[in-house]
Amino acid sequence: MKLLTCPLNGQRNITEFTYGGEYHPMPDHQQATSREWAEHVFFHDNSAGVVIEWWCHSASSYWFLAERNTISDQILRTFPADEIFNQRIDFAAAPEPEPELKPKANGESQ
Amino acid sequence: MSSTIASSALRRSQLYRRHIEMGAEFITLGDRVVVSHYGSNQEKQQAQHLGLADLSTLPRAGFKGPGTPDWALGLAMELPVQPNRATLQSDGTLVARLSQSELLLASNLDGLSQCIASATEAQLAESVYSLPRSDSHSWLVLCGSQAATTLAKVCGVDLRAHKFANGEIAQTSIAKINGVIVRNDLGETLSYCIFSDSSSVEFLWDSLLDAMAEFEGAAVGAQALRDCR
CATH class of the missing domain: 3.30.1360.120 (Probable tRNA modification gtpase trme; domain 1)
Known part of the structure; x- marks a missing residue:
């Protein structure tokens, strides 16, 4: 049985955990293009080497991060998510862009 | 009885x-x-x-959120310092600290708990959320x-x-x-x-x-x- 160390609950059987995907820093929500958002939400790098991943301890619903070597499947360390997410992010709307002049319809006189 | x-x-x-x-x-x-x-x-x-x-x-109750420990201390609840520890209140209520900011309360064996009654009746502070259990x-x-x-x-x-x-x-x-x-x-x-x-x-x-x-x-x-x- 593989073991994983949960930062809150300690060492547990791997069957108590659920994989939650790769961790990527979130793009600036006011500046990011749709393409960048799609990359962030839907696409994974699938790198060979050391990556940071989300894991959840199912029994306590506790989400945390783990550094794992995807080649050797070795867990290097696990740590609470608040090591990275230590500031509240308010998703305030981006300022309205300046209104553009409407293009004139074809045939409209100058 | x-x-x-x-x-x-x-x-x-x-x-x-x-x-x-x-x-x-x-x-x-x-x-x-x-x-x-x-x-x-x-x-x-x-x-x-x-x-x-x-x-x-x-009876049972639960509370969660960053403001929970301070709010519970304000209600004269005795809290374990570490997560994953539980402590008995003077009325026999079991207070289990499931994480730094989550509590589970369970009544004594007489089915009575002043601690749960006062916590469920008290106004929730900011960043405290009720988790009915x-x-x-x-x-x-x-x-x-x-x-x-x-x-x-x-x-x-x-x-x-x-x-x-x-x-x-x-x-x-x-x-x-x-x-x-x-x-x-x-x-x-x-x-x-x-x-x-x-x-x-x-x-x-x-x-x-x-x-x-x-x-x-x-x-x-x-x-x-x-x-x-």
């Missing part, structure tokens, strides 16, 4: 039909109905050896000298008395069911409270009784737990 007709209770345990099949007699504790005893009303000896009781109808979670008590040996059959965490102190908490898998185990001894009797998802408690109840059979364990009523205190 007189016996109670359980079918008239406003709230029944998810294990009600199991209890009826086993010939349970019921009593009212506070305003809740629980099993008093099965067959013999001298179950204390069984509870001291190996017993399983269902307290799912007794009475419906979402069942509450079983596995007790007796053979309780740790029984749990070793269905749980990967070492819960033996010399490894898992009174008041410690393990949030883990028990017979493949996720649950919270709190060691909460009844007097001199080793005892574990098990809180788990109420929708799968029938499976957990059957699994634990099956695991207990090897050590001559049996279901006991709340009266036996009260006698052990």
Whole structure:
């Protein structure tokens, strides 16, 4: 049985955990293009080497991060998510862009 | 204390039909109905050896959010310093700290809890959220000298008395069911409270009784737990 160390609950059987995907820093929500958002939400790098991943301890619903070597499947360390997410992010709307002049319809006189 | 007709209770345990099949007699504790005893009303000896009781109808509450510890301290609650520790309040309420900012409260064995009543009536502070636990979670008590040996059959965490102190908490898998185990001894009797998802408690109840059979364990009523205190 593989073991994983949960930062809150300690060492547990791997069957108590659920994989939650790769961790990527979130793009600036006011500046990011749709393409960048799609990359962030839907696409994974699938790198060979050391990556940071989300894991959840199912029994306590506790989400945390783990550094794992995807080649050797070795867990290097696990740590609470608040090591990275230590500031509240308010998703305030981006300022309205300046209104553009409407293009004139074809045939409209100058 | 007189016996109670359980079918008239406003709230029944998810294990009600199991209890009826086993010939349970019921009593009212506070305003809740629980099993008093099965067959013999001298179950204390069984509870001291190996017993399983269902307290799912007794009051529980939960609170979560970054403001929870300060809010609870403001209500004169005594909190464990570390997560995954539990402490008993002066009125016998069990306060389990499941993480830095999450609390689970369970009443005493009389079905009364001033602590839960005042917390549920108090206004929630900013960043404190209520987590009602009475419906979402069942509450079983596995007790007796053979309780740790029984749990070793269905749980990967070492819960033996010399490894898992009174008041410690393990949030883990028990017979493949996720649950919270709190060691909460009844007097001199080793005892574990098990809180788990109420929708799968029938499976957990059957699994634990099956695991207990090897050590001559049996279901006991709340009266036996009260006698052990």
